[in-house]
Amino acid sequence: MMSALTAHIGVMRTAVHRMFASPLAGFLNILVIGIALSLPAGMYVLLQNAQGVVAQLSAAPQISLFLAMNATTEDIAQIRMQLAKHPGVKNIAFISRTEALTTLGQGTGLDDVIAGLESNPLPDAFVITPDSNNARTLEALRNELQQIPGVDLTQLDSAWAYKLEAILDFARIAVLVLASLLSLGLIAITFNTIRLQILTQRDEIQVSKLIGATDAFIRRPFLYFGAIQGLLGGLSAWLIIVASLLLLRQPIAALSQLYASNFSLQPLSFSDSLSLILFSVYLGWMGAWLSVARHLSQIEPH
């Protein structure tokens, strides 16, 4: 009696042999699985990255207080005192209107335009760091600060980050739905591949049953086939994602430099890669199992 391991290696060899029996069909199947999986998985990677940026931004929210254009030095001192006493304010930074104009000129290269201005259009401003980063508390604080006399406009800098986060939540659900639908599609692909295989192996299955093969013995090569096809499909999905991220890395680095950020695209983590490939193997196995369960019982010797 052969050991279980060599038996399984033998079955695996049979399954691989069957795959090479029709190389084009096998290759196309693997490609379809790869593309179908890389789509939601790639979107997941981009979402993870966007998530990281948003978390970074919303972790340190700031409120800008733009003062009235006619605010005097006394007004400014008055407001600074009020802010310093406020329990919800952790940190205060003052940006004078001339300072703001210089920074704007440096940052945008609009020096010439600014030099041509008759007067400085920018107001004095305070940038405060609140104690809390809870969206509702922040909004309340902003409303409160808005009431301070001499304050013209208050702006919650992280507001867009919160909106983006809400959008990302929505996108995450969309990816999940897409992934579920494509997974069903992949199960269907394997189901059909195995169905065709069972039909072409009809004689072998019948003869095997007649000479004492158990259902498990007949089922095994088909399940292995589904799993191996899933494995190769998962690997090609992984390759597609890695290649796409490599292509995106340069443009994204350039883009983040424009925003004075040191953001860089994070690749698929090891555990995510492993999950992707294992999930693909599982889908292939599942499709094969369903197909075998459905079609094998129809082939009874007579």
Place this chain on the structure above:
Amino acid sequence: MDRSNPAVQRGRSMIAFNQVSKRYPGGFDVLKNVSFELAKGEMAFLTGHSGAGKSTLLKLIAAIERPNTGSVLVNNQNVSVLKSGALPYLRRNLGIIFQDHKLLFDRNVFDNVQLPLQICGFDHKESSKRVRAALDKVGLLGRERANPIALSGGEQQRLCIARAIVNRPSILLADEPTGSLDAEYAEEIMAIFKSFHQVGVTLLISTHDASVLRNTQFRVIELKQGEIQSSSAPADSAQTTSTSPAALSTGAQA
């Protein structure tokens, strides 16, 4: 009866049909109230016109078909009520030579014979040895690498026999093994069967080949329209058959 052969173990029944009837959907009775016994190590022929129920009777032994009434015992196991999960283990103990050979043309002679051993989980070394021994037995050792489609009718038949015996079953069933062969080939095949009989294998061979049945020393069970018409050993007189317990039970049916 060949009482001279020590391989036949009288009183130990290998195959026993007890009041077996088989009706196919549509109301056609293929077998009616069939009872007979085959002792361990016995060799017998099953004869009758085509449509008399020979193939169905063999299929009932391998549980490919189930009887409507009655019981089929193989090695004292009632196969007519066997669960489908237990069927493989019954069939591993049977060597079946199919009328249509059921060879696989997508693999060579060697791999065809190896299939039953793969199913039983033999390792490659042991199974190669057995495959060669089986091919040697039927005279196909030189054709290992050939595709069965390249074999003559007689060679295909012998290949089918090699596949049936490679697992060393205790029962061999053959459905019209000489049906399409000329007399010379048929004789070769019968000689092979007799050699299995000599080593104690129980054989039931369905045939309508008169040349095979003429002058045979083995029991002949004749089916006619689904009923056992006669069960006799043509070489001996009718009286001597009744001394065998197997013949007694079938005699009652005739």
